[in-house]
Amino acid sequence: GAVVSQHPSWVICKSGTSVKIECRSLDFQATTMFWYRQFPKQSLMLMATSNEGSKATYEQGVEKDKFLINHASLTLSTLTVTSAHPEDSSFYICSARESQSSNQPQHFGDGTRLSIL
Amino acid sequence: AQSVTQLDSHVSVSEGTPVLLRCNYSSSYSPSLFWYVQHPNKGLQLLLKYTSAATLVKGINGFEAEFKKSETSFHLTKPSAHMSDAAEYFCVVRGFNSGNTPLVFGKGTRLSVIA
Numbered sequence: 001g002a003v004v005s006q007h008p009s010w011v012i013c014k015s016g017t018s019v020k021i022e023c024r025s026l027d028f029q030a031t032t033m034f035w036y037r038q039f040p041k042q043s044l045m046l047m048a049t050s051n052e053g054s055k056a057t058y059e060q061g062v063e064k065d066k067f068l069i070n071h072a073s074l075t076l077s078t079l080t081v082t083s084a085h086p087e088d089s090s091f092y093i094c095s096a097r098e099s100q101s102s103n104q105p106q107h108f109g110d111g112t113r114l115s116i117l
Numbered sequence: 118a119q120s121v122t123q124l125d126s127h128v129s130v131s132e133g134t135p136v137l138l139r140c141n142y143s144s145s146y147s148p149s150l151f152w153y154v155q156h157p158n159k160g161l162q163l164l165l166k167y168t169s170a171a172t173l174v175k176g177i178n179g180f181e182a183e184f185k186k187s188e189t190s191f192h193l194t195k196p197s198a199h200m201s202d203a204a205e206y207f208c209v210v211r212g213f214n215s216g217n218t219p220l221v222f223g224k225g226t227r228l229s230v231i232a
Contacts (some may be wrong), residue, residue, distance in 0.1 A: 006160075034219050043207065044161075044222045067165060095220070106220055108153075110160035 006098045006109030014117055015086060021079045021112045022095030029074035030096035034106065035067075038091040050077055084116045088099050119144045119210045121209075123223040131231045136195040138179075138226045140208030145187065149211040150191045151220065156204045164206075167191060187220070192194055203230045 003026040023033060023108050024085045036044040048064075050056040050071035058064045066088075068080040071098055077096075081088050093111040124139040142148055152164040165176025172184040181192045191208060208223040 036222075041227075043224045045218050046221070049219055091158075105163070105166075108161040111158075113158065 002107040004107045004109040010113045012115045019081045023077045025075045025096045031099045032097045033077040034095040036093045086116045089116045121208045121210045121223040123226050127227045129229040130198045136198045138193040140191045151209040152193045153207045154204050198230045
């Protein structure tokens with residue numbers, strides 16, 4: 001089946017640093033990728049949607065300059081949390097789909113736990 | 118807009134007894150609905166999905182869900198709970214966002230299974 005790999009699975013860093021999270025589709029080409037954020041004991045909130053080669057579409061309330069998304073190839077999307085602060089600590093999950101068609105399933109990575117000290 | 122409401126934030130059952138996790142949806146269109154499970158500090162696993170075919174959908178690990186349009190419900194059931202079923206369960210609807218149709222998650226129901 002389709003596999004989405006997220007790296008790193010867990011990262012701890014100091015306040016003020018920038019952190020990059022990678023999301024790769026291993027055995028399919030992901031035209032569309034989604035980034036979600038999950039606070040402890042809460043649901044997943046969609047942050048942004050990215051289509052390969054285009055600028056990401058951010059959900060209302062998500063700062064695009066804070067959360068930089070790059071989807072430069074059909075197998076890789078990156079989320080960079082710039083100048084991270086403790087309030088950015090969260091579980092980030094990416095998801096990938098083979099095309100923009102809603103008929104295609106959405107495959108999820110295992111998530112990245114980000115802790116900012 | 119598409120949305121789902123999970124009616125219980127926490128459900129506790131004894132091992133071997135039935136499981137019922139409730140979900141109601143709101144959709145202007147014929148919805149695509151899903152149930153996902155998330156074990157602690159893990160990603161998401163798809164249990165089952167409804168995409169306008171059979172209204173009774175069978176999924177993995179003995180779970181099933183029934184789409185009831187008249188009740189706008191998509192409840193998840195399992196005849197007999199196992200300890201390994203303890204996890205967080207999300208009811209999900211496919212949304213519409215400028216044509217990208219991302220998945221929109223409910224708030225989740227934590228299932229506890231008591232030995």
